[in-house]
Amino acid sequence: MIDQDVADAVLRAAEGRGSLVLAEVRLEESNKRQLSVKAGEVSSVTSATDAGMNVRIVLSTGIGFASTNIISKEVGKRLVAQAYGLAKNAKRKTPVSLSSESPVRTSWEVRQRQPLASVSTDEKLKFIRDIDKSVMRTKVKVQGRFYSLSDHEVSSHFANSEGTHLNSYLPRVRMSAVNMVTAKGETEQSIREWGASGGWEKAGEWDLESVLPSEVLMLKKQIEKGKKVATGTYDLVCGSKVVGIASHESCGHPMEADRIQGREMSQAGRSFVSPEMIGQEIGSKYVTVIDDPTVPGSYGYYAYDQEGVKARPRYLYKEGRINEFLHNRETASKMELKSNGSSRSESYIREPIVRMANTFVAPGDYQEDELIGSIKSGVLMNSFTEWNIDDKRFNQKYVSREAYFIKDGELAGPARKCVLEITTPGFWKAVDAVSKKVEFEAAECGKGDPMQGIPVCTGGPMMRLRGVVLK
C-alpha cells in the first residue's frame, strides 16, 4: 500500500525552496513475473517486486530528476534537494516553461477478470506447453521454440505542486515467441509478440494454439513454394502488421514533438517533420493515422499520462495531412499548445518523455477481398521480418515474412522476401484504398537514454498502395 503522506511531505519540501515552475513526485510499487520455455522445457523463472520514487523539479533554469528504489519521507526530501540542485545548475539559455493544465484528483485502474497474481507458474507452464505441442503437431522442423510469458502489475501515486493527485493500477500480460523454421536446408524466422492490459483472461484471447501452428506452416510454405519478386513497379496490398509498423515508424515517431524540437537528436534522432508543416500533405486523403492510449484492453493503454494529463486519441496524420504532434507539457508549451497526454516512462527510475501508445491507421470502407480482387498484377505483403528506418524517419525498409503474388485479383502463390524500400511520403501517398477491419499487434517501443522499453500497439486495416517499387 503506497503511503501518500510521503508525496505530500516531498511536495512541501519542494515548495519550501521557492522559484518552482513545478514539482512532481511519483511513488510506485510493482510485481513482475516471467516464465521462459525453450523447446518445451523451462528455461527461466523469475518473480520480483519493486518499490521506489522519483522527484522532478522544474525551474526556469532547467529540469532536475532524481529517483531511487526506496519510498520514505526522508529519502524523498533528499531527492528534492538533489533534483533542485541539478535543475538550478543546468543554466539554460532559454527558460523552461510548461503548458498550463488543470489539476486533477482522481483514480483509475484496469480491472482483471482473472487476477494475474492468482495464476500459478504450473498453470502458465501448461499454457506455453500446450502452444508448443500444437506447434510440434504440425511436424514442421522448428528450432528454438523459445516462448516467454510475463506479467507486470504497477500501482502508482502521482502528485504535483499544482494540486494534481492521481492513483492508478495497471496490470499487463505479454507473450513473445521465437520460431526458426527449417525446410529444404533453408531457414525462415518468426519473432512475434502479444500483449494486453488486463488479467490472465487476455492471454486466452490470443488463440496461440491456432496462431503459432499456422505461422510455422506458413513459413515452411514460404521456403518450399516461395518465389522471388522480380524488381519492378507493382500494386501492393499491405496487411495490418505492415500497416501497423509503418504507422509506428513513419508516422508516430516523426510526429513526436520532443524529436521535432531536437531533444532526441543524439539518440533516436530528429524528424523530417518541422512545426510549420502542420497542415501539409504527407499522404493520400485515405490516410488517417491515430495514436490512442484509451483503446480498452490494449497493451499501450493508460487513462492519464505521467504528468497527470488525461489521455485522448491524437490524430497524427488526418486525411493525408500532418495534423497533430505527440506532446508533453514542455514540448506543448514551446508551441503554445496544451499537452495531449503523451508523457510516459518505463518505471519510476527513469524520466518521463514523449511516447506513443497504440498507433494505427483508421479504417476505410473496403472489404479485404475487394482490395486483392481489384489488382491485376501485384503483391500482398501480410507481415514483415527485417525492418528499419533512418533517424529522420524518412527512408524505411520492410522485408516480407509472409507475402503472396496477386494475379487477376487472386492470390497466386507465396512471394518470398519481398522488399519495400521507400520514403515516408512515397508510402503514404500511394495509398488509394483502406479496408474496414483494424487489427492490433503488441510491441515494445525503445526510446530515451537510457533506453526505455514502453508497451505499445501497432495496427491498422489492410491498405492498397498503387505503383510502388518492390525488390
Add this chain to the structure above:
Amino acid sequence: MNDLKEIAKDVLEVSLAAGADDSLAEAIESTVHQVRYSNSQIDAVNSWTEKHVALFVAIGKHTMASDLRDIANAKESARNLVALAKSSPPKETYAGIASGRFKYKKSKLDSRILKLDEPSKFAHEAIAGAESEGAVNVGGTFFARHRRSAIASSGGANGADETAWVELSVRAFSQPEASGHAVSCTPKLSDMDARRTGARAGELSKMAMNAVTGEEGKHDIVMQPLFIGGIMESTSSMMSAFVVDIGASMYVKKLGKKVASNEITFIDDPTISSISARAFDHEGVPTRRNVVIKGGVLKTYLHNTSTAARYKTKTTANAGPLIPTPFAFPGEPTAFHPVVVPGDWSERELIEDTKHGLYLNHTWYTRFQNYRTGEFSTIPRDAILKIEDGEIVGAVKNIRVSDNMMNLWKSVDALSKNTQEIFWWDEAAPPSTLPTARARSMRITRSA
C-alpha cells in the same frame, strides 16, 4: 564495500537455510548522473540511485530468480523465493552454478569520478568544441557512473568489485542534414577530453555538408569504430551459446570454421581497463580474456555453466544478468567487452588505398531478415563521405547497407592500428574496443 558483501552473504545464508541446494546472490549499488543536452543547451539533469540484490536459488532442478529491491526486507524475500522455487516446475537443463576456489582481480577505481560535482561542464565543453569547428546545433549526453557489487554463492563465489566511468556522446549539425557523431568513454577522468570529442563531431559535420543522395550498388566501406560498434551488439549476441541453441545465430554449427577474414581476431576481454571491466561474471566466475574468433576462425561460443554443460565444455565466464533485461533473452551468456585486434594501417592509408567507396562515421537500426544466415541491413547516419581514387570528394545521404553480416566480416581486408573504446546509447553496445576497418564490395541500397 563490506556492506554489500555482508548483504550478499546474509541473503545467501538465509536462502540455503531455507532449503536451497544452490544459491547465488549479487548485491549491486549503482549511482548514475546524466546530463542531456540538445540544441546546444542542457535539457535535463538526471540522477538515479539503485541498491538491490539479484538472487538465484535452486532446489534440485527447481530454480527461481528474483531482483530483491527492498533491501530492508531482503532476507524475508529470500525465504519467500525459496518457497516459490519449491513449488515451481523443474528446469531439466539446469546444470548447477559455477563452483570453485575463485580469486578475483581488484579493479582500479578513479575516485575523482565519484567526486564530480558539476557534470554539466562537460556538456558545455563538448558544445563549445563542436561549435569551434563550425557546428551550429549540438546535442548529446554525458554520464558519470559508479557501480559497486558483491557476489556470494554456494559454489564458492565470494567477491566484490567497484568501478566508475564517464561517457560522452556528441552529435553536431552544421546543416539540418549534415551531422557528425563522436563519443568518448573512459574509466579515467583525465582521459575525458570533452572539447576534443565535440570538435571531432563538429569537424565531421562540416565534412558532411551538402550531401547528395547516394548510389545503389557495390561499394568498399571504411567503417569508423563507432560504426562497427553499431553492428557489434548483434554480432556478439549471436556468439552466445544460448542464442546459438535457439537457432537465431549465424554461428550455428560454425565452430572451427571460417566466419570472418584472416584479419579478424575477436576477443571478449573484460579484464582490460575499460568502462565494462569487471572482476566476475553474474555467476561469480572470475572474468577472463576469451579469444572467440582467431584469424577468422570461430573458436568458441560464449558460455555460462548451464550452456557449457550442454556443449560439453567449460564456462567462459560470460554468465549474463540473472534478471531479464529489456530486449535480451533472460539468462543468456553475454559478451562484456568485445575487442577487435587492430591491424597496421593508418586511417589515412585506408582512405588513400580505396578507389571507390564510402567512409562511414556511424550507423543505427541494424536488423536481420534471417539471423541464421546473417542477411541484414543497417542505416549509416551522420557523416557518409564519398571516396574516389583515395580521396574524400563529398558527402552522400539516404543510403542503407543491405548485405550479409557473415559476408561483411569475411570482406574486411584492412584494419587500422589505432583503436578506440566505443559505447553509444544501447545501439553501439556492449562497450567495445575497435579499430577502423575496411570491408570490400558491400551492397548499398536506397529508397526507390
